[in-house]
Amino acid sequence: MIVRRMFNTPNWGWRSPFDELELLRNRMNTLSRTLSGETPFQRSAGVFPLINVTEDKDYYRVRAELPGLSAEDLDISITGNSLAVSGERKISEEAKDAKYHRRERESGKFSRMIELPDHVDGEKVEAKMANGILTVVLPKAEAAKPRQIKVK
Amino acid sequence: MADIQVKEKQESTPSVEQTTPGRTFMPAVDIFETERDITLIADMPGVSPDHLDIDLRENTLTLVGDVAASESADEADVLREYETGKYFRQFTLSEVIDQGKIDAKLNDGVLRLSLPKVEKAKPRKISVQPG
Known part of the structure; x- marks a missing residue:
């Protein structure tokens, strides 16, 4: 039964036998990571900025690396349990006679929506910027907090 | 202005082995x-x-930045799209730099380092007097 659930029933509609191999490989990777206790790797959504979300008993914390941005450059809003972060990263113009050797830093507008796993108290959300890292602290809604149940 | 594109952090492979464990990344530079x-x-x-170290010796510029963990121990990961770690990058400079006038500023996680060139010795004309 377990085998059946892990690998699913064979799929007869493959495009190529390699697709199936790739799928198998991914599942084996997930399995080995889960067994070794590592955080399962989640594919990034491909939207700037990349974020990390953590939780503890009372809060969710959303972090993003936004070097060069200050609080005024950011627009953060919360609706229900979706958090929206948008802004623009500007790179200052340099002197006219400047000749570039390397240009790796990027500029432009961005906006991203993050769906939180549970309800949060929108009134008490706080955000701060420190050394180019944005931290948004979202208190969990009362209903979403774990509750200790006493056994009588 | 165009929308900004996602770029994964580049992991760096320093030639010298680190004594402390952890990942090392290459900062993007202009x-x-x-x-x-x-x-x-x-x-x-x-x-x-205070966690940034800039070193210039014999034409080699080394940048090392340490990142203190921003997460406390009781936080559990829900989603992890980026990793954190040290920053390390080295450059070889072709120009002679005036070491005394180097200026470094770090604001909102962006370092701006100004390396003034040494003034080249001006060519001197030597006039020959008829003797």
């Missing part, structure tokens, strides 16, 4: 040159001024 100086701008989010 480098440009004018007649007077060379300017280097590096994105190092999470690095505070």
Whole structure:
């Protein structure tokens, strides 16, 4: 039964036998990571900025690396349990006679929506910027907090 | 202005082995040159001024930035799209730099390093007097 659930029933509609191999490989990777206790790797959504979300008993914390941005450059809003972060990263113009050797830093507008796993108290959300890292602290809604149940 | 594209952090492979475990990343940089100086701008989010080390010796410029963990021990990961770690990058400079006038500023995780060039010795004309 377990085998059946892990690998699913064979799929007869493959495009190529390699697709199936790739799928198998991914599942084996997930399995080995889960067994070794590592955080399962989640594919990034491909939207700037990349974020990390953590939780503890009372809060969710959303972090993003936004070097060069200050609080005024950011627009953060919360609706229900979706958090929206948008802004623009500007790179200052340099002197006219400047000749570039390397240009790796990027500029432009961005906006991203993050769906939180549970309800949060929108009134008490706080955000701060420190050394180019944005931290948004979202208190969990009362209903979403774990509750200790006493056994009588 | 165009929308900004996602770029995964580049992991760096320093030639010298680190004594402390952890990952090392390459900061993205802009480098440009004018007649007077060379300017280097590096994105190092999470690095505070006292954790940044800039070293210039024998034409080799080394940048090392330490990042203190921002997460406390009782936080559990829900989603992890980026990793954090040290920053390390080295450059070889072709110009002679006036070491005394180097200026470094770190603001909001962006380092701006100004490296003034040494003034080249001006050619001197020697006039020969008829004797």
